[in-house]
Amino acid sequence: MFSQDADFKMDVLREVGNIGAGNAATALSRLLDKPVDMAVPKVNLLPFERIAEQVGGSEAVIVAIFLRMEGDAPGNMFFLISREQTRHLLQGLLGIDAAADGDYSELELSALCEIGNILAGSYLSALADLTGLYMSPTVPSIAVDMAGAILSYGLLQFGTMGDDALLIDTTFLHGSQESEGHFFLIPDPDSFEKLFRALGVPI
Template sequence: MGYLDLNDLQLDALKEIANIGTGNAATALSQLLNLKVEMTVPSLNVVPFDEIFGEGGGERVAIGVLVRVLGDTPGNILFVMEKDVALNIVNKILGNNEKEISEMGNSVLCEIGNIMCGAYMNAIAKFTNLVIMPSVPAVAYDMLGAILSTTFIESGQYDEYVLDIETLFGKYDENISGHFYYVPMPGSLEKILSSIGI
C-alpha cells in the first residue's frame, strides 16, 4: 500500500491510534517530571522525503532519542528536542544544574525515551491486540534534518513519499517541549489497519 493510497477512513483510524499512544506517552512524561505536560493532536502527513531534510529548520542541532519498534509492526519511534530542553529535563530529574549533557544525563534521556515509547507501544498493543516491543533506546546528537532522515531511512521508507506521524509535547513555562514521531516500516500500517478491521 502506497501512502498516497490511504483513504480518509484509514487516515482517521491511524490518527486515533496515534492519539491513544501519544496520550499515554504524555501521561508517562508528566508523571516522570511531576508536571502537567500537554500535547497536540497528532498530525498525520504523507510528505515528500526531501521535505524531511528541511523540516523545522533541518540545520538546527537537536537531540533525538530513538527506539526501534519490534514485533508485529516494526518501525521507529523518535523523541526530538532542543539541547536546552534536554538539559532542562535532565537537570529537573537529577536535581543538578549541568551545562552539558553528561554520561548520567545521557542515561536519563535514554530512560525517558524508554518510558515514553513503552507507554506509546503498550497503548497501541492493547488497542490492536498486536505484539509490539521496544528495543534499547539510543541518543543521537545531530542536525534535526539528519536525525529525521536517518530515522526514516532506517525504517525502510526509501520512497518518494513518507508517512510522518508527529505530536508536539509542551510545558512551555518550564521549557519542556519536543516532537514525537512514529515511523512505521512498510507493511506495518496494513497490519495495524487490518487488526482493527479497516
C-alpha cells in the same frame, strides 16, 4: 469516499496520539514522583523526506532518541528535539541545568533516553491496544548531531525506511512553561497496511 477514508484514518491516528500521550504523562509522573502534563498532541502523516523540516532543516543540530519497533508491524521510531527545547525539558521536568552548547553529561543523556523510552512504549502500547497487534520497542539509542546525519544513520542502521511517517507533536507542560518535541513512527514498507487493516481503515 476517499476523503471519508482519509478523515477516518486521521481520527484513528489522533486517538493513538491521545491515548499514548496520556499513558506517557502517567508513566513520567510515577517515575519523577511529580505531576507531569502533556498537551493534546497534533498528529499528521508526512513523507519520510520531510522529517528534517519539522526540526529546523537537515543541518539543524538536535537531540535524537531512536529505536526499532519489533513484532507484527515492525518499523522505526525517532524522538527529535532541538537543543533549546532539550534544555527546557531537562530543567522543567528534572531540575537539571543543561549546558546551552549541548555538551550533555551522562546523567542528562540517560534521562533523555528514559523519557524517549517512555514515550515510545506509551505510543506503541496505545497502537497495540487499538490494533490487537504485538509490538515491542528495542533498547533506545541517543545521538546529538545534525538532523540529516541522524536520519541517514537511521537508514544505515535499520535498512530501508518506509515512505511515510506518523508525526506526533509532543508538548510537555511544566508550570507556566512547556517543552516541545517531535515523535516519529516510521513503519516498514509493508507495516502501514497491516496497521490500517487492523484498525479497520479501508485500504
